[in-house]
Amino acid sequence: MSVFNFSAGPAVMPKPVIEQIQRDLPSLDNSGMSILEISHRSALFQNIIDEAVADLRDLLNIPANYHICFAQGGGTGQFAAVPLNLANNRRHIALLDSGTWAAKAGKEATRLGYQVTTLATTKDGKYRELPRLKQAIPADSFDYLHVTTNNTIEGTAYHTVPESEIPIVADMSSNFLGENYDITNFGLVFAGAQKNLGPAGVTVVIVREDLIQTAEAVPSIFDYQLAIDKGSMLNTPPTFAIYAAGLVLKWIKAEGGVTEMARRNQAKSDKLYDYLDESKLFNAPAFKPDRSYTNVVFSTNNDELDAVLVKEATAAGLMNLKGHRSVGGLRASLYNAMPMAGVDALIDFLYQFEQTHQEA
Numbered sequence: 140m141s142v143f144n145f146s147a148g149p150a151v152m153p154k155p156v157i158e159q160i161q162r163d164l165p166s167l168d169n170s171g172m173s174i175l176e177i178s179h180r181s182a183l184f185q186n187i188i189d190e191a192v193a194d195l196r197d198l199l200n201i202p203a204n205y206h207i208c209f210a211q212g213g214g215t216g217q218f219a220a221v222p223l224n225l226a227n228n229r230r231h232i233a234l235l236d237s238g239t240w241a242a243k244a245g246k247e248a249t250r251l252g253y254q255v256t257t258l259a260t261t262k263d264g265k266y267r268e269l270p271r272l273k274q275a276i277p278a279d280s281f282d283y284l285h286v287t288t289n290n291t292i293e294g295t296a297y298h299t300v301p302e303s304e305i306p307i308v309a310d311m312s313s314n315f316l317g318e319n320y321d322i323t324n325f326g327l328v329f330a331g332a333q334k335n336l337g338p339a340g341v342t343v344v345i346v347r348e349d350l351i352q353t354a355e356a357v358p359s360i361f362d363y364q365l366a367i368d369k370g371s372m373l374n375t376p377p378t379f380a381i382y383a384a385g386l387v388l389k390w391i392k393a394e395g396g397v398t399e400m401a402r403r404n405q406a407k408s409d410k411l412y413d414y415l416d417e418s419k420l421f422n423a424p425a426f427k428p429d430r431s432y433t434n435v436v437f438s439t440n441n442d443e444l445d446a447v448l449v450k451e452a453t454a455a456g457l458m459n460l461k462g463h464r465s466v467g468g469l470r471a472s473l474y475n476a477m478p479m480a481g482v483d484a485l486i487d488f489l490y491q492f493e494q495t496h497q498e499a
């Protein structure tokens with residue numbers, strides 16, 4: 140059955156990658172062994188992880204003074220790991236509270252005993268637009284500024300990086316490699332693979348080496364310096380997830396790189412937003428200049444009708460359109476692997492739905 144999968148994560152992966160995995164699965168590189176069976180210390184796997192790092196460095200023009208690690212524990216793990224490694228001078232973090240994930244990052248740092256100051260928030264407006272800094276941040280005030288480049292649940296994104304004198308830590312989980320950012324604008328970038336890079340189980344961390352200042356009490360598994368020294372293999376890494384992410388990186392390169400991904404994502408989301416804005420039934424609440432290219436949040440403003448839509452869409456092969464449980468409504472995630480054909484099919488469906496379910 141052919142469907143389009145609009146899941147926010149774990150999410151759609153490129154079809155050629157899924158097919159490659161299927162071909163490789165019984166015997167990786169004619170080794171007679173599956174990627175699921177080989178040691179992370181084998182030359183076969185070392186080659187896979189080395190190529191993934193090199194391809195990522197190439198795709199994002201990552202300079203030599205930034206290290207690339209593959210971590211476990213997801214974005215949520217990084218909410219703890221980042222302060223543990225980067226916030227031990229002042230033990231004080233600044234936050235742009237742009238959505239649910241940003242708030243969660245602040246909560247985790249607080250839980251670990253760090254002071255967190257929210258410099259701007261749009262929570263009162265249900266995060267429909269992005270919080271912006273109203274004044275410059277004093278250089279000696281905080282260890283870093285935490286920014287969520289793309290707010291997966293609310294459907295907003297910083298298309299330009301906030302101006303900051305202090306290092307910016309970017310949670311890029313849901314638009315990593317889907318929108319063009321200059322890595323040198325950030326002190327650290329992290330992204331869980333399961334949104335726009337690959338399967339669940341691996342998280343990319345890109346960190347500028349001079350910022351690492353690990354506290355003695357940090358668990359080894361969260362210690363960036365150890366991860367770097369051990370080539371992301373302090374312990375057994377998620378070998379399959381790294382292999383699959385590596386294939387996605389090669390696919391992105393072959394398709395024209397991050398610039399081309401960003402162009403496609405913008406074209407896909409523009410088309411869908413244009414339709415939604417024209418429609419009488421649907422409403423896309425995010426402030427136009429702040430709208431995400433990868434997560435389009437919308438609704439009929441009627442919970443029951445939204446539920447009917449999800450059901451009918453599923454029957455029509457348009458999967459996982461239900462909004463995040465915390466905000467309800469509908470959401471179409473248009474990550475790199477979602478083709479324009481999926482957006483066209485969705486718009487056709489929404490148009491038909493609108494004809495048959497007229498609501499004021």
Ligand SMILES: *Cc1c(COP(=O)(O)O)cnc(C)c1O
Nearest residue numbers: 213214215240291310312313331
């Ligand atoms: C999904 C997501 C997370 C959490 O990721 P986990 O890997 O489930 O911990 C954090 N931040 C953002 C922006 C996300 O989209």
